[in-house]
Amino acid sequence: MQKVILLILLSLVVIQAEDTYLNVYSKNQKYSFKVSLANFGQFRYGHTLTGRIQIGANYTYWGDQVDMNRINKTSNEYVKVNNTNLFDKPNGVKLDTSGCKSYQQFNDAYIQSYGSPIYIVDRGYCTFVRKASLAAKTGKMLIIIDNSDNEDVTESIMGDDLSGEKVRIPVVMISKKDGQKIKSLLEDEMSQDHFDSDLMVTASIKFYKPFSKQKSEVQYWMLPAELDSYKFLQNHTSFLQYLVQQEKLVFEPHFVLFRCNEDCQANYQRNGQSTQSFCIQGGKYCHPDPDGNGPLSGVDSLQLAITEMCVQSLFPQYFFDYFTEYNNCYGGNSKKLLSCQETAFKRVEELKPDAKKDSFTYEIKECRVAEIEKGKLLEQEYKLFTEQGLKFYPALFVNGSPYRGDLTLKESAQEFICEGFENLKNIDACEQFETPEEDGTSSSNDSNFNYVIITVCIVLFFVFLIGLFIYRRKIKLEVQKELTIQVDAAIQQYYALNEGK
Numbered sequence: 001m002q003k004v005i006l007l008i009l010l011s012l013v014v015i016q017a018e019d020t021y022l023n024v025y026s027k028n029q030k031y032s033f034k035v036s037l038a039n040f041g042q043f044r045y046g047h048t049l050t051g052r053i054q055i056g057a058n059y060t061y062w063g064d065q066v067d068m069n070r071i072n073k074t075s076n077e078y079v080k081v082n083n084t085n086l087f088d089k090p091n092g093v094k095l096d097t098s099g100c101k102s103y104q105q106f107n108d109a110y111i112q113s114y115g116s117p118i119y120i121v122d123r124g125y126c127t128f129v130r131k132a133s134l135a136a137k138t139g140k141m142l143i144i145i146d147n148s149d150n151e152d153v154t155e156s157i158m159g160d161d162l163s164g165e166k167v168r169i170p171v172v173m174i175s176k177k178d179g180q181k182i183k184s185l186l187e188d189e190m191s192q193d194h195f196d197s198d199l200m201v202t203a204s205i206k207f208y209k210p211f212s213k214q215k216s217e218v219q220y221w222m223l224p225a226e227l228d229s230y231k232f233l234q235n236h237t238s239f240l241q242y243l244v245q246q247e248k249l250v251f252e253p254h255f256v257l258f259r260c261n262e263d264c265q266a267n268y269q270r271n272g273q274s275t276q277s278f279c280i281q282g283g284k285y286c287h288p289d290p291d292g293n294g295p296l297s298g299v300d301s302l303q304l305a306i307t308e309m310c311v312q313s314l315f316p317q318y319f320f321d322y323f324t325e326y327n328n329c330y331g332g333n334s335k336k337l338l339s340c341q342e343t344a345f346k347r348v349e350e351l352k353p354d355a356k357k358d359s360f361t362y363e364i365k366e367c368r369v370a371e372i373e374k375g376k377l378l379e380q381e382y383k384l385f386t387e388q389g390l391k392f393y394p395a396l397f398v399n400g401s402p403y404r405g406d407l408t409l410k411e412s413a414q415e416f417i418c419e420g421f422e423n424l425k426n427i428d429a430c431e432q433f434e435t436p437e438e439d440g441t442s443s444s445n446d447s448n449f450n451y452v453i454i455t456v457c458i459v460l461f462f463v464f465l466i467g468l469f470i471y472r473r474k475i476k477l478e479v480q481k482e483l484t485i486q487v488d489a490a491i492q493q494y495y496a497l498n499e500g501k
Contacts, residue, residue, distance in 0.1 A: 040164030
């Protein structure tokens with residue numbers, strides 16, 4: 001019984017960590033749709049967003065702009081558009097649901113009644129970031145992107161177009177089938193001549209926290225020599241280093257590696273190119289040219305990755321010191337990425353006497369030569385990369401749970417890391433995240449939820465034991481009663497036989 005309870009709890013945790021669902025409510029029913037999260041925007045992990053779903057569209061009604069506040073029924077006045085399906089673009093109505101054009105603002109009465117609306121828009125015609133940016137400008141708190149097909153949305157990657165740092169709302173994607181269901185509910189709501197609260201389409205979505213541990217584990221995957229990948233370390237080095245020094249956190253930097261097999265190499269040879277500029281060990285480890293016509297090659301990128309892998313492997317206590325000095329040296333200039341390694345080595349030994357005593361520079365250089373020839377660390381890194389099955393990078397994982405959203409948002413990323421600790425009270429660097437800020441969302445404490453589940457399971461277990469005890473006692477009493485009846489009958493029969501004699 002205890003094993004069964006444990007398996008149930010584990011399955012609940014797995015579901016919580018892997019999948020996020022959009023819960024939609026209409027007609028006194030609840031619908032749950034699996035969603036994927038964008039690699040930009042801002043997600044408040046551990047919080048639940050609730051709001052009313054609206055069509056993210058620009059309406060033109062017989063050539064004039066329709067009052068969005070009336071289309072979306074904020075009062076008892078309604079615009080019934082030609083008694084036809086809004087999504088079929090009927091005569092007289094032009095409907096653009098791509099989310100690529102600016103939206104009309106909702107009035108204060110609407111926002112006061114229903115909160116900032118949730119928009120659903122179609123995929124395509126412009127970037128994901130543009131759709132989200134336009135929605136955010138008009139006060140929307142969540143945007144749902146309706147996919148163009150019914151593929152598993154968890155396999156879809158909504159990437160940043162290098163302008164996603166301006167987006168401060170969460171962005172999710174649903175399948176085409178689920179999007180059509182939501183739109184059909186919206187059609188039912190908007191086809192009425194009068195307001196019907198039962199037909200109003202609302203939604204809630206919870207962004208789950210990472211698994212929590214007493215000592216948290218953070219993995220960061222980045223592209224070698226890719227300056228945008230370094231931004232996360234630039235923004236969070238002091239924060240991460242402090243937690244590592246306090247022995248509250250284990251930090252592991254990792255690098256994305258590629259291979260070029262014989263077919264790959266033959267393809268380059270047919271085009272008159274060689275893999276020597278971006279591969280080592282005969283194509284076993286490769287990386288594309290990071291800066292096009294710039295000074296760096298793919299091999300240079302690999303050498304940079306090897307250096308940092310050697311630092312982390314041999315001297316993890318100096319990794320953040322090395323990166324800080326390295327970052328101060330190259331200052332965002334890719335031309336200095338290679339030369340600044342030597343400068344960083346010297347600075348670490350100057351600042352850390354123990355590093356010089358440990359022959360920091362000598363050991364790292366020896367490790368680097370060995371890796372280019374044999375690649376022991378590279379082999380481990382490539383194996384881990386393939387096992388991880390990464391589909392987007394840079395990527396942050398806390399206790400195995402992936403972070404989705406903009407990594408340059410310092411507060412969001414640090415909050416996600418802090419949520420990986422079992423008890424924030426003992427971690428002063430995370431005190432600011434202990435009590436969620438009031439932002440119009442309802443917070444949810446996952447640990448309390450787990451305690452409730454465990455308590456319920458324990459209570460059910462004891463109820464089962466008590467029920468089993470009562471059942472067995474009842475059976476025992478019935479057996480005793482039956483035996484008594486049989487004994488009495490036998491005695492009476494015995495007396496009857498004796499009297500007959």
